[in-house]
Amino acid sequence: MEKKQFNILVIEDNEGDFLLVEEFLYEKFEEVNLNHAKNSRQAIDVLSAKSVPFDVILLDLSLPDRTGISLIYQVISVCADVPVIVLTGYDDFDFGIKSLSLGVSDYLLKDELTSLTLYKSIVYSSERKKITSALEASEKRARNYAKQLNDALEDERLRIAREIHDDLGQQFSGLKMSLSALKRLNGSKSEMEEIIDSMIGDVNTSIHSLRQIANELRPVILDKLGLFAAIEWLxxxxxxxxxxxxxxxxxxxxxTLDKVQEINVFRICQEAFTNISKHSGASEVEVLIEKRYGELVLRIADNGKGIDETNVQKSLSMGLINMQERANFIGATLNIDSTPGTGSNIILTIxxxxNKNINS
Known part of the structure; x- marks a missing residue:
């Protein structure tokens, strides 16, 4: 006996067939809410109203106002998210295959129908639809994530291109002008020294810009001094x-962590601080790194405006999604503890x- 209440729409014009289906359903299901439509017009009205979240539709293919393939198309067009089980008196194998290709969940012959076959078909169709819907939702999330990731990569490329064009471009243009002036100059030694000093200043600024861009792409300190020094630098x-x-x-x-863990933990920290600077309005940030019960715990807390916990999932930006993906990749757990007006806590547990991660 199935304990869950099933909301079932039976589309059947034959009263005797409906009563038999009703008897089978009450025999096998502990709780069932039956709705009955005697023609396609009534069925479409019921389905379009969406007043009942149907778990399954039992569809007779020979109705007074519509039959066959046309009827299947009509019903599925208004309830694509509800499993449709065809009940028919016609033993046509090819038509049964065609029905399944149109999106019908099952094809049952009335002459062979029993309470057990109907029960199994309903339960299997309902569970199969849940699994399919979950897979479709997962695929949609994956597509959205891929799009967001691509957008983020393009934004990062654009940012680096602008920095190179605006900062380094201007600095090297200045150097070119200074070299041209130096080439034309017939003046005093002091004038030449002044231009050379200006050029040296431009070169130093360019070197600083290049180092800054390189550090943002991959911090040298992370490879040379390790994760903790890199976080302190950050x-x-x-x-x-x-x-x-x-x-x-x-x-x-x-x-100590391995290289893959280190770079992902560092990127999570980077993203956390980026979110704090952009969204939190905080005036103070605390970072705690400690070993606790065989785990490395990284906590980043701010006193900003926080996030409503009920909307944390809805508020997930590309940055927060990226943090979660990085945590999953290294087998870590990422928790965001936040309420409006009290700031946010980001806790990463690795x-x-x-034997591997603790130096003797």
Whole structure:
């Protein structure tokens, strides 16, 4: 006996056939809510109203006002998300295959119908539809994520191109002008030195810009000094750039991660600080890194405006989605604890292999 209540629409003009189906349903289902339509017009009216969330539709193919393929098309067109099980008195194998290709969940012959076959068909069709819907939703999320990822990559390429064009382009244009002036110059030594000093300043600025772009692409400090030094460098730069007071505490410097974990943890931190600077309105940020019960715990907390917890999933930006994907990739857990007006806590938990990740 199925405990879940099933909402079922039976589209059947023959009263005797309907009563038999009704008897079969009440025999096998503990709770069933039956709706009966005697022709396609009544059925379409009921389905279009959407007043009942039907779990399955039982469809007779020989109705007074519509029959066969045309009837299947009509019903499925208004309820594509509801499984349709055809009940017919005609044993036509080819037509049955055609019906299934149109989106019908099952094709049952009335002469062979029993309470058990009807029960199994309804339960299987309902569960199959749930699985299909979940897969479709997952595929849609994957497509959206791929689009967002592509958009983010294009935005990053555009940002780097602008930095190179606006900063380095101007600096090298200035160098070119200075070299041209130096070539034409017949003046004093002091005038030449002044131009050369200006050129040296432009070169230094260009070197700084190049290093900054390179660090944003892949921080050198991460490879040379490790994750914790890189996070300290990130926090220091964030504090200077945004005038937001930052505090960082690392309780166990002996913890090490592999290279893949390090770069993903660092990128999660980068994204967290980007979100704080763009959206939080915070004046203070705290960073805590500690080992707890065989796990590395990274906590980034701010005193900004926070996010309504009921809307955290709805509010997931590309940045937050990317953070979650990176956490999943390295087997970590990412939690966002936030309420409006009290700031946000981002907690990243990474399982540690003590033999591998803890230096002796």
């Amino acid at each position: 926090v220091s730069g964030f504090e200077k750039k945004n005038a937001i007071e930052c505090h960082i505490q690392i309780t166990d410097l002996m913890i 399982p540690l292999n003590d």
